[in-house]
Amino acid sequence: MEKKIGMLVNTQKKGALDMANRLVQWGKKKGIVFLFPPHEASILGVQATPDDVWKSTIDFAVVIGGDGTFLRASRYILNHSISLYGINLGHLGFLACGKPEEAEADLEQILREEYALQQHRILEGIIWREGRRKHTLYALNDLVLTKGAFARVITIEIRIDNRYFNMLPADGVIVSTPTGSTAYALSAGGPIVPPHVPCMVLAPICAHTLYARPVIVGENDVISLIPRGTHRDLMLTQDGQLGYEILPGDRIELSLSRDKVVNVVTLPQRTYFDLLQEKLKWGQGIERNENKE
Template sequence: MTAIGVILNEEKPQAHEVARKMAQWLSARGISMGIPLTNVTELVKSTSKELSANLQKLDYVIVLGGDGTLLNTARLVAPFKVPLLGVNLGRLGFLTEIEEADLFFALEKIIEGDYSIEERMMLEAYILNEEGASPIFYALNDMVVTKGANPRMLRMDASIDDEVVASYSADGLIVASPTGSTAYSMSAGGPILSPDLQALIMTPICPHSLDARPLVISKEKVIRITVRSPYVDGLVTVDGQPGRPLRWGESVLIRKASVSCRLLKIKNRSFFHILHEKMQQGRA
C-alpha cells in the first residue's frame, strides 16, 4: 500500500486547507498517510530516532510551500532516499515541481506510476577547529560564509584539496551546488549550471578585488574556507538558514555529499524551459 507524507509551511495561509483537501482525496482512494500532517518547523525539531521511524514508512513526501520549505525538508529526508514532490504555494519557485492547481493531477500520476525521479547533487560540510570536527551537515542549494552584521570585510583563504587558490577580502563566499546555481550564487554573479551536472561553484560576495571571479570545481574536490580576520567573525549559513559563527582560524570543509535529493518529476519540462519561465516571472 502506498504511504504518502505531507510537510507544509505553516506560514502559508492556504497550506493547511490544501493539506486537508489532499488528506480527504487520498483517504477516499484508500491511500495511507504515512505520518500525520506536519509542518516543516516540527520536522526540523524531530529527533533522529523520530525522523527515522516516520520516514522509513513513506513512499513519497508531498511538500506544500515554496522553495524554502522544500530545501528544509530535503536536508532531513535525503538520507532516507524518500522522493519529494514540491507544490508551489510561494511566489517564484525554481525547485517546486507543480502549482497548487495541478496537485490532484500530480497525485493521480504518482498513483499510476507515471513519473520520473531526478537525482540532485547535494553538499555536505563540517566545521574544523582545535577541538576537532563538528557533525556533518547537508545543503541542497549552498553553504555560505558571510561576515554577518559586522560592517568590515571578512578575510578568508579558500583552498581546494589543501592547496590555497585565493585569499579574499569580501562580504562572504558562496559554495553552491548546480541546483543552487540559480539562487544566491546567481545573484552574486555566479554562473548557472544545469542541475544534472556534478560540480561545485565558488562565488565571492562583493570582493574587494578586480580579479576575484567565480570558479566551477570538480565534484571530486574538497573546498576549505578558513577565516583570517582576527576582529571579524564569519557566519556559516546552510540553504539560507541561520548558521553558526566561524571564528578566526576555524575552517569549514565542503564537498559533494554522500546523499542526494530525489525529486519527483510529473511534467515533461526541461530545466531550460523552467529557467526561461521563472526568469520571465521574476521580471514581473
C-alpha cells in the same frame, strides 16, 4: 489496498494548510492515505505518524510550500530513500515546481509511475577548529560564509584540494551545489547550472577586488575556506536556514557528498529547462514583439 503518501507542509502559510486539507479530502475519495509527521499533524488536527515510522513507511512525499519548505524537507529525509515532490506556494519555486491547480492530476500521474527521479547532489561541510572536527553539515543549496552586521571586509583564504588558490577580501563567499546555483549564488553573479551537472559553484559576495569571479569546481574537489585576521563576527549558514559561529583560523572543508543525495520527482511535461524559461521569463518579450509585427 490503500496507498500511502507522506506529506510535509509549511505550517506558517494558510494557503499551504488549505492545500493540505484539500488533498486529504481528495485522498479519502481515491483510497489514498497521507501520513503526517507530528509537527504537521498537530497543526492540521490529524493523526500523527512518529518520525521513525513515517520515514520507514513511505516511498515518496509531497512537500507543500516554497523552496524553503523543500530545503527543510530535504534535511528531514536526508538519510532515507524518500523521493520528494514539491507543490509551489512560494515565489520562484525552482525546487517545488508543482502547480497547486494541478496537484491532484500530478499525484495521479506519479501513482501511475509516469515520472522520473532526478538526483540532486548534497554539499557536505566540515568545520575544523584547532585540529578537531566541530560540526558536519549537509546542504541541498549552499553553505555561505559571511561577515556579521558591521560593514567590515573579511579576508578568506581559499584552498582547492589543499593547494593555495586565492586570498579573497569580500563580504563573504558562497559555495553551492548545482541545485543552489539558482538561489543566493545567482544573486551574486554565479552561473545557472542544471542539477544533473556534477560540480560546485564558488561565488564571492561583494568582493573588494576587480578580479574576483565565480568559479566552477569539480565534483571530486575539496574547497577549504579559512578566515584570516581577527574578525570574530563570522557566520556559516546552511541553506539560509541554520547558522554556525565561525572563529578566525577555523577551516571549513566543502565537497559534494559521496553517499547522500536528494531524489526529486519530475514530470515529463515539466522539465528543468521549461521551468527556467517559465520562472525567468526568458524569450517572452521577444515572442510578444514578434507577434506584433
